[in-house]
Amino acid sequence: xxxxxxxxxxxxxxxxxxxxxxxxxxxxxxxxxxxxxxxxxxxxxxxxxxxxxxxxxxxxxxxxxxxxxxxxxxxxxxxxxxxxxxxxxxxxxxxxxxxxxxxxxxxxxxxxxxxxxxxxxxxxxxxxxxxxxxxxxxxx
Amino acid sequence: xxxxxxxxxxxxxxxxxxxxxxxxxxxxxxxxxxxxxxxxxxxxxxxxxxxxxxxxxxxxxxxxxxxxxxxxxxxxxxxxxxxxxxxxxxxxxxxxxxxxxxxxxxxxxxxxxxxxxxxxxxxxxxxxxxxxxxxxxxxxxxxxxxxxxxxxxxxxxxxxxxxxxxxxxxxxxxxxxxxxxxxxxxxxxxxxxxxxxxxxxxxxxxxxxxxxxxxxxxxxxxxxxxxxxxxxxxxxxxxxxxxxxxxxxxxxxxxxxxxxxxxxxxxxxxxxxxxxxxxxxxxxxxxxxxxxxxxxxxxxxxxxxxxxxxxxxxxxxxxxxxxxxxxxxxxxxxxxxxxxxxxxxxxxxxxxxxxxxxxxxxxxxxxxxxxxxxxxxxxxxx
Ligand SMILES: [Zn+2]
Numbered sequence: 234x235x236x237x238x239x240x241x242x243x244x245x246x247x248x249x250x251x252x253x254x255x256x257x258x259x260x261x262x263x264x265x266x267x268x269x270x271x272x273x274x275x276x277x278x279x280x281x282x283x284x285x286x287x288x289x290x291x292x293x294x295x296x297x298x299x300x301x302x303x304x305x306x307x308x309x310x311x312x313x314x315x316x317x318x319x320x321x322x323x324x325x326x327x328x329x330x331x332x333x334x335x336x337x338x339x340x341x342x343x344x345x346x347x348x349x350x351x352x353x354x355x356x357x358x359x360x361x362x363x364x365x366x367x368x369x370x371x372x373x
Numbered sequence: 374x375x376x377x378x379x380x381x382x383x384x385x386x387x388x389x390x391x392x393x394x395x396x397x398x399x400x401x402x403x404x405x406x407x408x409x410x411x412x413x414x415x416x417x418x419x420x421x422x423x424x425x426x427x428x429x430x431x432x433x434x435x436x437x438x439x440x441x442x443x444x445x446x447x448x449x450x451x452x453x454x455x456x457x458x459x460x461x462x463x464x465x466x467x468x469x470x471x472x473x474x475x476x477x478x479x480x481x482x483x484x485x486x487x488x489x490x491x492x493x494x495x496x497x498x499x500x501x502x503x504x505x506x507x508x509x510x511x512x513x514x515x516x517x518x519x520x521x522x523x524x525x526x527x528x529x530x531x532x533x534x535x536x537x538x539x540x541x542x543x544x545x546x547x548x549x550x551x552x553x554x555x556x557x558x559x560x561x562x563x564x565x566x567x568x569x570x571x572x573x574x575x576x577x578x579x580x581x582x583x584x585x586x587x588x589x590x591x592x593x594x595x596x597x598x599x600x601x602x603x604x605x606x607x608x609x610x611x612x613x614x615x616x617x618x619x620x621x622x623x624x625x626x627x628x629x630x631x632x633x634x635x636x637x638x639x640x641x642x643x644x645x646x647x648x649x650x651x652x653x654x655x656x657x658x659x660x661x662x663x664x665x666x667x668x669x670x671x672x673x674x675x676x677x678x679x680x681x682x683x684x685x686x687x688x689x690x691x692x693x694x695x696x697x698x699x700x701x702x703x704x705x706x707x708x709x710x711x712x713x714x715x716x717x718x719x720x721x722x723x724x725x726x727x728x729x730x731x732x733x734x735x736x737x738x739x740x741x742x743x744x745x746x747x748x749x750x751x752x753x754x755x
Contacts, residue, residue: 241498265622266622294514295517299566330619343521
């Protein structure tokens with residue numbers, strides 16, 4: 234199997250074999266932010282600690298992207314297919330924006346349970362698969 | 374110190390092939406000066422803003438090299454509001470008596486690009502590469518959740534667009550002057566669910582300028598100065614839902630538009646029920662609907678009845694975006710907030726023509742909102 238490369242290594246905590254998003258938690262107020270950052274946007278404290286975010290949550294809102302995104306979109310704009318996007322509310326006290334897989338306008342519903350997955354997104358110059366994070370409905 | 378507006382002017386928004394944004398800024402500045410009955414020699418302080426023009430202050434070469442301080446700033450879609458505020462603050466600080474604020478822009482056709490690198494707007498490149506760095510997605514997702522929470526219908530979205538193009542058809546300087554039937558809007562192509570083509574404004578070209586001064590000297594220059602009762606700029610609090618956000622907290626907070634409008638009403642000493650004409654940021658219809666509540670004109674969810682009953686039309690209880698707003702004029706980002714001031718002043722002076730709000734309105738509001746969670750609100754009165 235070809236090597237997988239994350240679109241940005243800073244987005245993930247640990248190995249891609251068990252994908253987790255890498256966020257940051259404030260040592261003062263406990264608020265969590267994604268992607269990870271040093272300063273806390275909630276209380277101004279500096280020196281947040283890194284945390285691996287939960288992998289399941291509820292869909293808070295969604296849309297369908299119907300036109301090819303402009304530069305610097307790295308997906309296949311020539312063979313563009315509309316794709317869903319949403320915010321998923323995680324148990325960590327934040328909602329993460331992501332591409333959504335395995336669903337469409339007919340099946341998407343606010344409040345449905347979603348889980349984190351990797352999405353093969355493009356290939357880099359060495360032919361390695363480039364992956365990003367996405368959420369898909371939890372199969373019943 | 375009190376501040377009065379002596380004149381406003383536009384390079385009408387639209388498409389102006391072969392005209393540079395600086396040239397448009399010069400046209401708007403001269404229109405505002407003519408309206409005020411002043412010359413460039415009378416201006417003691419200048420402020421200009423633009424997304425596409427790196428140094429809009431270079432327009433001074435064409436206005437006249439009088440040596441005045443000329444400040445530039447950029448705050449996304451809130452640029453126009455902050456230009457006026459900064460000019461007013463400089464006058465209040467005693468830097469001069471008469472100032473001009475000029476906004477100008479000339480955007481390429483199509484959706485706004487976030488630029489070559491997302492670093493320049495504080496985001497990782499991955500966010501654009503994976504197709505998430507798009508304002509329309511945010512507009513759609515905030516609208517979708519709001520419709521879910523407060524029972525706003527797709528018909529309410531369509532009627533808001535009908536009203537915008539109807540107002541545009543009554544405004545001689547509007548870009549889109551053709552009314553569009555409701556069914557054509559409802560059938561237009563989906564852009565980002567639930568928002569369709571005719572629910573959105575387009576990037577455009579144009580400029581707007583405002584001449585302002587200390588109120589105690591205003592009578593020397595104008596028979597009917599319009600008073601700037603309040604001008605407030607706010608950035609987001611932790612917990613508000615903003616455009617281009619890879620994540621947002623579950624903990625919620627009022628939007629910058631709520632914060633700015635509340636503070637503006639407090640400063641003006643009046644309530645939203647006393648506003649007789651309003652221009653609010655209508656990048657798309659969902660945000661006009663939500664901004665009605667965020668600016669205090671109704672409670673969340675009341676828009677459904679308010680808009681169905683035509684209360685935001687020119688002859689309604691609270692006429693909104695009387696010149697067709699962004700939908701009918703497009704959005705040259707640097708100029709947009711000052712176009713709103715131009716339109717409210719026209720209304721307060723009874724110069725509205727075919728889109729004049731009836732009943733001699735005396736109090737108006739302008740509101741802009743943009744990335745990264747910024748809002749400016751002004752209250753104007755005669
Ligand atoms: Zn904190």
